[in-house]
Amino acid sequence: AQSVTQLDSHVSVSEGTPVLLRCNYSSSYSPSLFWYVQHPNKGLQLLLKYTSAATLVKGINGFEAEFKKSETSFHLTKPSAHMSDAAEYFCVVSPLGSGYNKLIFGAGTRLAVHP
């Protein structure tokens, strides 16, 4: 079965410093992977998605993620954190053959950004 593991439940950074949110996936073949963000009292928003076209995926708000098959990782990065980036981030896999839109979410990483 496909799954994702987010390695950190909480990450704290200072404004202007880099952000790294780690995600490992488990799959016997190249999965479709996503990062979603959830701000307090708001729905989830898609940051970026990997669908095997390119290993480095650029998303919204300056975020990007690199698919590394050898490491089964899909870490999310941003060069410089902004206060508005404080939110919960979810690494998500869409299992091939599972049917339509059945997403499997990681446990989430809560990002805190300090001034």
Add this chain to the structure above:
Amino acid sequence: KAGVTQTPRYLIKTRGQQVTLSCSPISGHRSVSWYQQTPGQGLQFLFEYFSETQRNKGNFPGRFSGRQFSNSRSEMNVSTLELGDSALYLCASSWLGALNEKLFFGSGTQLSVL
């Protein structure tokens, strides 16, 4: 363009009651899916509907059911509520519900079961 609308925003029920949640997708979207979010279990897939047909279902008991209307609006129903059903229920819509399609989420309905 209006986003995904979920009503009500908050609900308080007691054990044994039933509840109906509503979701209006983005205009033109025909796929609607539902997720349950709890602190303990995280986000879990409930079911997905397309053109009034349930195409996919998660591992939830039969007390959880849903339907979709011809205008793509969807409802989910939980019967015989249990304390553990307290959660944020999120609805998401997309054009076709295809494998890599972007989902648009609503803000959710926060259900508290007392």
